[in-house]
Amino acid sequence: MYFLINNVKERYIMYLKLFNKDYVDRSPVTGISIPSDINYLRRVFHFNMNNIKTYYESRNFSIKNTFILSRIIEHFPPMFAYDSYRYVEYIRDKAKYLGKHFQFTNEIEDGVIHPGYFFGKDNEEIIFSLDEYFNPNEAERNWKTISCITIYKHNRNDLKLLLPLSKDDGSRNGLCVIGVNLPLLALKYRAFIREQMSNSEGISLNKNHFIMKYVLNLTCDGIVDHVMLNKLMDLFYNREEVTPKFKHPFKLFFPDVQVNRYLSNTLDVITNKNIDFINIMHNIQLINCIDASELLILPDMPLTRQVLWSMVISRLDYMIFLYDVSKSKNxxxxxxxxxKVLIKRLIRDNVIEGRFSYETEKDIKEKMYIISSY
Structure with missing residues (x-):
């Protein structure tokens, strides 16, 4: 079984190599222009994100008991007699069944298209069950700040940096892709329970406070990078910003002038330089990730039939954008x-039919047709 999975991985990973970390890391970097505003923007947005994290961590807000992550962690016994390494191994075995039960997507499960558990009901979400390596001892020491959620795609293009609380906040909607590292989530929750047991102040917090303070609160790092990339794509395609109807109850700085100048300069560079797709992504400098090549890395899991369709679909927009902005197609x-090989395989296997809503399925098929015609 291990051999077959690895064989499939080697066979298909080359077709998505542009979004593979190993391939990107060993590819030559040339023709990079650093936007003059990027360092200023990084300072401002890190200031904003620190304010967001501090505010929600210092207050005892909670999410609903029906939230998907709240339902999952009910299945994580703390097992305090286990050290962190043994506990993570125990949870890894358990996570296989939890991922199947909650119909997440991984190398052995197709999963389903979920309603907007994170970004609101007008969205559709692919949720990956991740098992990427982390150091259990280090993660346990830094459980409050290490994130177990990875945002692979969202559609927001505003700078308000609202957290994905399953609210219909008026942001732009569409297909979102999220990854949840279940073993890391379990380890964080165990550390939280241990802290609550030793709390002498008499204030007892529950799992819903934990999800809000130490899980969802940490997602703004990934959200802001995708916002910047979405805004760049919107500038190229002349799409308008969609402003949400809510905002954080405290002041954030919105460097609109610098953001617009950064977007304009970046778009000028990537549309006029005769560079390949990888170096186009390297020229899209971001806030937390170094650039778009780091942001668009796909989950580190075997590209089996069960997971291939979701990975390809999660990168359709970026494939089309890279093609459109590229000066030289050759x-x-x-x-x-x-x-084109991957798209033809998905079309042949008919894996899209019936998975999505009518509008989303229609949109995906149109994008697949565009790519297949290149």
């Missing part, structure tokens, strides 16, 4: 041909 022909 130097990127090997990437384009790889994508």
């Amino acid at each position: 130097i990127n022909r090997h990437f384009i041909n790889d994508w």
Whole structure:
């Protein structure tokens, strides 16, 4: 079984190599221009994100008991007699069944398209069950600040940095892709329970406070980078910003002038330089991730049939954008041909039918047709 999975991984990973960490890391970096405003924007947005994290961690807000993560952690016994390494191994075995029960997507489960558990009911979400490596001792020491949620795609294009609390906040909606590292989530929750047991102040917090303070509160790092990339794509395609109807109950700084100048300069660079797709992504500098090549890395899991469809669909928008902004299609022909192979496979296997709402399925098929015609 292990051999077959690895064989499939090697066979298909090359077709998505543009979003594979190993391939990106060993590819030559050339023609990089650093926008003059990026360091200022990083300081401002880190200030905003620190304010967001401090505010929600210092207050005892909670999410609903029906929230997907709240339902999951009910299945995590703390097992205090286990050290962190043994506990993580125990949870890894348990996570396989939890991922299947909650219909998450991984290398052995197709999963389903979920309602907007994170970004609101007008969205559709692919949720990956992740098992990426982390150091259990280090994670346990830093459980309050280490994130177990990875945002692979969302559609927001505003700078308000609202947390994904399953609220219909008026942000732009669409298909979102999220990854949940279940073993890391369990380890964080165990550390939280241990802290509550030793709390002498008499204030007892529950699992819903934990999800709000130490899980969802940490997602703004990934949200802001996707916002910046979404805004760049919107500038190129001349799409309007969608402003949500809510905001944080405290002041944030919105460097609109610097953001617009950064977007304009970046778009000018990537549309006029004769560079390949990887170096186009390297030229899109971001806030937390170094650039778009780091942001768009796919989950580190075997590309089996069960997971291939979701990974390809999660990168359709970026494939089309890279093709459209590229000055020279010829130097990127090997990437384009790889994508066409994957798209034809998905069309042949008919894996899209019936998974999504009518509008989302129609949109995905249109994008697949565009790529197959390159």
